[in-house]
Amino acid sequence: MTSELTSLTAPQRHQVTVTVNGLPRSAEVAPRRLLSDFLRHDLRLTGTHVGCEHGVCGACTILLDGKPIRSCLTFAVAVDGRDITTVEGLAAEDGTLHPVQQAFQDHHGLQCGFCTPGFVMSACGYLAEHPDAQDDDEIREEMAGNLCRCTGYAGILGAVKQAAEVLRETGADPRDRHRPGGATLG
Amino acid sequence: MKPSPFAYHAPEDVDAALALLAELGDDGKVLAGGQSLVPMMNMRLAAPPALVDITRLTDLDHVTVDDDQVTVGATVTHERLRTHPDASRACPLLRQALDWVAHPVIRNRGTSVGSIVHADPAAELPAVLALLDGSVELRSTQGTRTVAGGDFVVGPLESDVQPGELATSVSFPALTASTGTAFHELARRHGDYALAGVGVRVDLDDDRRVAAVRAAFIGVADRPLVVELTDALSGQAHDALDTGDAVGHARDQLDPNGDIHASGSYRRHLAGILLDRAVCDAVAATTSTQEAA
Numbered sequence: 451m452t453s454e455l456t457s458l459t460a461p462q463r464h465q466v467t468v469t470v471n472g473l474p475r476s477a478e479v480a481p482r483r484l485l486s487d488f489l490r491h492d493l494r495l496t497g498t499h500v501g502c503e504h505g506v507c508g509a510c511t512i513l514l515d516g517k518p519i520r521s522c523l524t525f526a527v528a529v530d531g532r533d534i535t536t537v538e539g540l541a542a543e544d545g546t547l548h549p550v551q552q553a554f555q556d557h558h559g560l561q562c563g564f565c566t567p568g569f570v571m572s573a574c575g576y577l578a579e580h581p582d583a584q585d586d587d588e589i590r591e592e593m594a595g596n597l598c599r600c601t602g603y604a605g606i607l608g609a610v611k612q613a614a615e616v617l618r619e620t621g622a623d624p625r626d627r628h629r630p631g632g633a634t635l636g
Numbered sequence: 637m638k639p640s641p642f643a644y645h646a647p648e649d650v651d652a653a654l655a656l657l658a659e660l661g662d663d664g665k666v667l668a669g670g671q672s673l674v675p676m677m678n679m680r681l682a683a684p685p686a687l688v689d690i691t692r693l694t695d696l697d698h699v700t701v702d703d704d705q706v707t708v709g710a711t712v713t714h715e716r717l718r719t720h721p722d723a724s725r726a727c728p729l730l731r732q733a734l735d736w737v738a739h740p741v742i743r744n745r746g747t748s749v750g751s752i753v754h755a756d757p758a759a760e761l762p763a764v765l766a767l768l769d770g771s772v773e774l775r776s777t778q779g780t781r782t783v784a785g786g787d788f789v790v791g792p793l794e795s796d797v798q799p800g801e802l803a804t805s806v807s808f809p810a811l812t813a814s815t816g817t818a819f820h821e822l823a824r825r826h827g828d829y830a831l832a833g834v835g836v837r838v839d840l841d842d843d844r845r846v847a848a849v850r851a852a853f854i855g856v857a858d859r860p861l862v863v864e865l866t867d868a869l870s871g872q873a874h875d876a877l878d879t880g881d882a883v884g885h886a887r888d889q890l891d892p893n894g895d896i897h898a899s900g901s902y903r904r905h906l907a908g909i910l911l912d913r914a915v916c917d918a919v920a921a922t923t924s925t926q927e928a929a
């Protein structure tokens with residue numbers, strides 16, 4: 451019994467394989483590895499930021515199977531086999547910014563940039579489900595789970611509205627990597 | 637901060653999960669959406685030696701709605717339940733309360749059953765369960781037991797789940813056309829835990845007069861506080877409500893603590909204001925009133 455229990459409580463390492471921004475990525479991790487740290491330390495994708503590690507600031511927001519989630523409140527082992535999009539998966543191969551990123555630049559929706567990846571990923575998830583977004587109050591409420599200590603939010607609100615408009619024109623899915631010219635190829 | 641080391645198990649079916657939980661006993665903890673457990677582990681307020689991740693238990697991924705009740709399986713997220721049209725129709729208080737639960741990004745992973753088991757004194761769903769007298773189904777290798785909604789939460793962050801047990805589902809009664817509900821709360825920022833909040837259930841009689849009223853307050857006691865308000869409101873016409881007595885009666889029963897966010901007396905005052913709004917909205921929400929209008 452004791453030896454059996456010990457093996458059930460021994461923190462073994464796990465091989466975790468996920469698709470990140472369209473590519474299969476794999477690493478061996480301890481169960482306590484947070485998905486945020488898995489992305490940053492094991493996969494060297496440091497675009498995902500880490501602020502509070504208790505779900506409040508939103509800096510670590512990524513898309514899991516197309517839905518925005520907090521990577522700091524998820525263990526890497528728990529998402530084995532799933533599909534992940536991070537802020538590195540948005541700009542076009544040639545560096546052209548994704549409409550959401552472009553809108554943040556146009557509206558000065560960032561200053562220090564610490565919160566920006568989280569805001570951008572939350573906005574992509576939100577606009578994918580609410581392509582008709584234009585109401586200020588609704589956008590504010592949907593983005594209220596992310597904190598910014600610099601901008602005062604006005605620029606961020608403007609950016610999300612612009613991005614919504616641009617995406618409506620091109621019909622692109624905001625969760626896909628940007629393709630200059632507007633067309634999304636599968 | 638980072639969590640301390642633990643062993644991770646991700647069983648594929650309920651029986652395997654129960655066997656693991658039985659063997660682990662006090663050392664095992666269920667991991668559902670992780671939206672409360674992982675912050676506690678990151679802050680080292682919790683350091684379970686082993687986690688049993690239930691998110692792969694597809695058997696528990698169900699919302700069932702029939703004439704009597706809405707039953708929600710343990711892996712159903714807040715967002716899935718919130719946007720479930722049949723569940724909202726049968727028991728509108730679910731949607732009314734879930735609109736206040738956390739931010740959309742948190743709702744995408746947090747589970748409704750997990751929130752009830754977690755039993756935060758400011759959480760909305762434990763109050764809904766207590767107010768409507770729903771029930772929780774608990775399973776272990778020893779068998780299945782059902783706990784009545786009013787008895788399930790026993791203290792702050794403490795519910796009646798024993799080591800080795802898994803809460804498999806929670807049921808809420810379906811409401812009839814003469815019953816109306818509403819949920820009101822105030823938080824510093826929509827989606828944060830409430831400073832105070834209240835869910836209300838009103839039953840009207842055939843003449844559209846108030847027959848019964850109950851309220852469940854959150855954020856003002858160490859667990860959801862259910863207050864009977866029928867004596868203070870019964871007999872009132874649906875279109876000529878005077879909530880004064882009910883608000884006074886409720887405030888008499890509240891003695892909230894103050895903290896960095898709000899003083900106790902402010903919370904008590906706020907609870908009364910929210911009660912007034914919720915009673916009026918609940919009466920207006922009865923289908924019988926809407927048809928008469």
Ligand SMILES: Cc1cc2nc3c(=O)[nH]c(=O)nc-3n(C[C@H](O)[C@H](O)[C@H](O)COP(=O)(O)OP(=O)(O)OC[C@H]3O[C@@H](n4cnc5c(N)ncnc54)[C@H](O)[C@@H]3O)c2cc1C
Pocket residue numbers: 504505506665666667668669670671672673674675690710736737738739742745746747748749750751752753754758759760761797801802803804827828829830
């Ligand atoms: C920033 C932020 C804001 C939030 N705001 C709110 C809010 O306003 N209102 C609100 O209600 N909640 C809020 N939450 C909490 C959120 O609703 C959680 O999802 C919920 O409390 C717990 O559900 P979970 O599935 O994430 O459970 P977990 O975090 O996985 O588990 C919580 C606890 O319940 C146990 N448990 C879970 N499921 C079961 C089961 N089926 N059987 C036995 N034990 C189980 C776990 O062992 C653990 O002890 C917030 C969270 C965050 C991070």
Ligand code: FES
Pocket residue numbers: 499500501502503504505506507508509510511520521522523
């Ligand atoms: S780092 Fe994840 S929410 Fe702050």
Ligand code: FES
Pocket residue numbers: 559560561562563564565566597598599600601
């Ligand atoms: S730009 Fe600095 S925190 Fe938002």
